[in-house]
Amino acid sequence: MLKHILTSLTSGPVTETAPAPADPALAELAGKLDKAARARLGRSLSIREVDAGSCNGCELEIHALNNPVYDLERFGIRFVASPRHADVLLVTGPVARNMREALLRTWDATPGPKWLVACGDCAVSGGLFAGGYACVGPVEAVLPVDLRIPGCPPRPTDLLAGLLALLETSAAR
Amino acid sequence: MYGEEPLFGLLNRIGTLVEGHRPWPRYRLGRDGWLRLIEGLAGNGWSLLGLWGEPKAVHAAFREDFSGDVAVVSLDCPQGRFPSLSAVRPAANRLERAAHDLYGLVAERTTDPRSWLDHDAWGVRRPLSDQPAAPVPNPGPYTFLPVEGEGLHQIPVGPVHAGIIEPGHFRFTANGETVVRLEERLGYVHRGVEGLMQGKPAAQAARLAARISGDATVAHSLAFARAVEAALGVEVPARAVWLRALMAELERIANHLGDIGAICNDAAFAFMLAQTSQLRERVLRTADACFGHRLMMDRVIPGGVATDLPERGAGLLLELVAELRKRFPPLVAIYDGKASLQDRTVTTGFVSAELVTRFGAGGHVGRASGRDQDARRSPGYAPYDELAFEVPVLTEGDVNARVWVRIREVEQSLSLIEQIVTRLPAISRGLDHPSVALDSGRGGEGMALVESFRGEILTWVRLDGEGVVTRCHPRDPSWFQWPLLEAAIGGNIVADFPLCNKSFSCSYAGHDL
Numbered sequence: 172m173l174k175h176i177l178t179s180l181t182s183g184p185v186t187e188t189a190p191a192p193a194d195p196a197l198a199e200l201a202g203k204l205d206k207a208a209r210a211r212l213g214r215s216l217s218i219r220e221v222d223a224g225s226c227n228g229c230e231l232e233i234h235a236l237n238n239p240v241y242d243l244e245r246f247g248i249r250f251v252a253s254p255r256h257a258d259v260l261l262v263t264g265p266v267a268r269n270m271r272e273a274l275l276r277t278w279d280a281t282p283g284p285k286w287l288v289a290c291g292d293c294a295v296s297g298g299l300f301a302g303g304y305a306c307v308g309p310v311e312a313v314l315p316v317d318l319r320i321p322g323c324p325p326r327p328t329d330l331l332a333g334l335l336a337l338l339e340t341s342a343a344r
Numbered sequence: 345m346y347g348e349e350p351l352f353g354l355l356n357r358i359g360t361l362v363e364g365h366r367p368w369p370r371y372r373l374g375r376d377g378w379l380r381l382i383e384g385l386a387g388n389g390w391s392l393l394g395l396w397g398e399p400k401a402v403h404a405a406f407r408e409d410f411s412g413d414v415a416v417v418s419l420d421c422p423q424g425r426f427p428s429l430s431a432v433r434p435a436a437n438r439l440e441r442a443a444h445d446l447y448g449l450v451a452e453r454t455t456d457p458r459s460w461l462d463h464d465a466w467g468v469r470r471p472l473s474d475q476p477a478a479p480v481p482n483p484g485p486y487t488f489l490p491v492e493g494e495g496l497h498q499i500p501v502g503p504v505h506a507g508i509i510e511p512g513h514f515r516f517t518a519n520g521e522t523v524v525r526l527e528e529r530l531g532y533v534h535r536g537v538e539g540l541m542q543g544k545p546a547a548q549a550a551r552l553a554a555r556i557s558g559d560a561t562v563a564h565s566l567a568f569a570r571a572v573e574a575a576l577g578v579e580v581p582a583r584a585v586w587l588r589a590l591m592a593e594l595e596r597i598a599n600h601l602g603d604i605g606a607i608c609n610d611a612a613f614a615f616m617l618a619q620t621s622q623l624r625e626r627v628l629r630t631a632d633a634c635f636g637h638r639l640m641m642d643r644v645i646p647g648g649v650a651t652d653l654p655e656r657g658a659g660l661l662l663e664l665v666a667e668l669r670k671r672f673p674p675l676v677a678i679y680d681g682k683a684s685l686q687d688r689t690v691t692t693g694f695v696s697a698e699l700v701t702r703f704g705a706g707g708h709v710g711r712a713s714g715r716d717q718d719a720r721r722s723p724g725y726a727p728y729d730e731l732a733f734e735v736p737v738l739t740e741g742d743v744n745a746r747v748w749v750r751i752r753e754v755e756q757s758l759s760l761i762e763q764i765v766t767r768l769p770a771i772s773r774g775l776d777h778p779s780v781a782l783d784s785g786r787g788g789e790g791m792a793l794v795e796s797f798r799g800e801i802l803t804w805v806r807l808d809g810e811g812v813v814t815r816c817h818p819r820d821p822s823w824f825q826w827p828l829l830e831a832a833i834g835g836n837i838v839a840d841f842p843l844c845n846k847s848f849s850c851s852y853a854g855h856d857l
């Protein structure tokens with residue numbers, strides 16, 4: 172164990188350089204954040220993840236953001252346990268009808284200013300599940316969406332680029 | 345005595361064989377036959393492999409564990425009623441409740457008639473039946489099982505949990521810190537996969553199969569593909585068969601690594617998660633480099649595989665195996681040597697051998713409690729009959745045993761990958777394309793059993809003459825593991841629930857469909 176820690180300390184970081192904030196994402200966001208909100212957020216974001224009917228593929232890649240290679244926290248972005256601590260809801264899945272109510276309640280429990288990010292093709296468009304009896308469809312059919320990160324699932328770098336865009340835009344004066 | 349009567353002996357007496365069902369036989373039973381079957385189940389150890397509905401018919405699949413014989417039985421129920429199997433096979437109960445919610449089939453004399461997948465939110469009842477019905481006007485709340493006693497309190501958790509995790513509801517009843525009962529309520533992630541598959545050509549339905557449970561996307565795709573191929577009698581190129589196994593083993597390793605770390609993390613030992621998640625990332629990147637997708641989604645397709653291994657793929661995979669062989673054992677040694685970890689995992693979340701057998705639970709949940717079953721070996725499928733591997737089995741039945749089964753499985757999978765990669769070039773490249781076209785000129789019924797990282801997946805499919813799916817039932821291993829989680833947590837403290845839960849690692853999406 173000690174040996175392991177020493178090697179980790181001396182071998183340098185395993186983290187990779189961050190991708191540039193996604194451009195389309197930036198453009199999408201620029202209009203949505205007002206000055207007051209930017210001042211409130213500063214350079215940190217707390218995210219509450221909500222699975223609204225995902226196949227769990229998106230969750231696996233969101234988890235990967237926390238691994239030492241992507242190390243999301245170095246950007247001031249972290250996942251929190253309660254919507255009450257969150258600035259952002261990161262929503263996955265084609266909003267299963269059985270999850271609609273829970274998603275709405277989680278959104279209501281999130282204090283403003285707050286943003287909603289639709290993560291993955293399912294959340295963006297309903298994906299393959301759109302049109303069935305069991306799903307509402309895209310998240311925006313239920314709640315206003317501020318940022319869309321497509322992909323099935325989005326790669327961790329795509330997620331990172333999207334979230335950094337959110338951070339950059341919100342921190343810009 | 346268990347297993348005295350051969351499964352086929354009984355079925356040949358009480359049922360008639362249905363044509364065109366592959367590779368195992370399907371028997372049509374009359375109502376009397378079905379009742380005889382229930383009697384037979386009570387006296388024999390045949391394990392339930394699945395139970396699924398159709399408008400006006402119900403099907404169930406069984407295996408005689410000793411001989412490996414597998415059979416499907418069907419009962420036409422024009423009145424939409426059938427005698428329940430839940431008294432003799434408790435694992436059938438939730439499947440029967442699901443068949444009721446989707447098809448309106450009523451299980452007579454069931455042990456539990458409550459709805460399961462239907463939360464009164466779809467805007468329709470029994471959506472897949474011949475006659476979907478209007479929703480109930482003012483549905484009452486779900487009734488949880490009653491708990492009585494002095495000093496008990498309830499802790500409701502979910503469907504939105506505190507972490508990055510799928511949704512489901514847990515109702516704990518505790519006496520102080522000790523859990524006296526856990527009741528699960530699932531179905532929140534029901535996306536209607538079975539309904540969406542209907543009427544789609546096999547290639548499109550395969551994309552849905554790949555999204556039943558993202559962490560087992562290769563295994564579910566493989567089960568679906570093999571069921572379709574069985575139905576159509578299609579032979580898959582040898583190279584594709586080997587590539588499929590390669591992907592399946594990569595998926596197994598990636599998930600086990602992630603979960604082993606996460607279990608330790610839930611015991612407040614974050615170091616392990618930091619380490620194993622790096623290894624997991626290594627596996628996913630290699631998968632990406634070799635197959636063009638980190639989770640290898642949509643790479644196994646009916647008829648073969650969607651992508652061949654690139655020229656440098658073999659080298660990358662052997663490098664990965666070498667690196668994991670170097671970096672994983674020291675972590676295992678740390679796991680084994682930390683009293684603070686052992687304190688949380690040893691004897692925690694115990695599941696008895698009797699219970700895993702009664703529920704037919706597979707994967708690490710079954711094998712950590714002594715149930716020596718692995719679909720790769722029995723009934724078995726190619727190319728595993730040509731590969732050397734062991735199926736680790738332990739008997740302690742606790743969180744620690746489930747971790748150790750996974751550790752041993754990682755080692756086995758590394759060896760399997762090495763064997764596959766080194767023998768793959770022997771299969772000629774030019775002549776052997778990675779997939780064949782599905783000849784959709786004939787329909788049929790097919791079934792497959794595939795070992796995912798969490799246990800055995802059963803997929804049953806019926807295709808019409810155009811190659812269009814008319815009914816598909818993918819049964820995730822979680823169906824038979826979720827009920828055991830309720831048993832595992834009893835007598836433990838609430839704070840040990842995350843450990844138990846992670847050591848099971850049941851799929852919500854796979855179960856809810």
Ligand code: SF4
Pocket residue numbers: 224225226227228229263264265290291292293294298322323324325555558
């Ligand atoms: S976008 Fe893809 S990976 Fe994400 S939940 Fe949907 S199907 Fe799964």
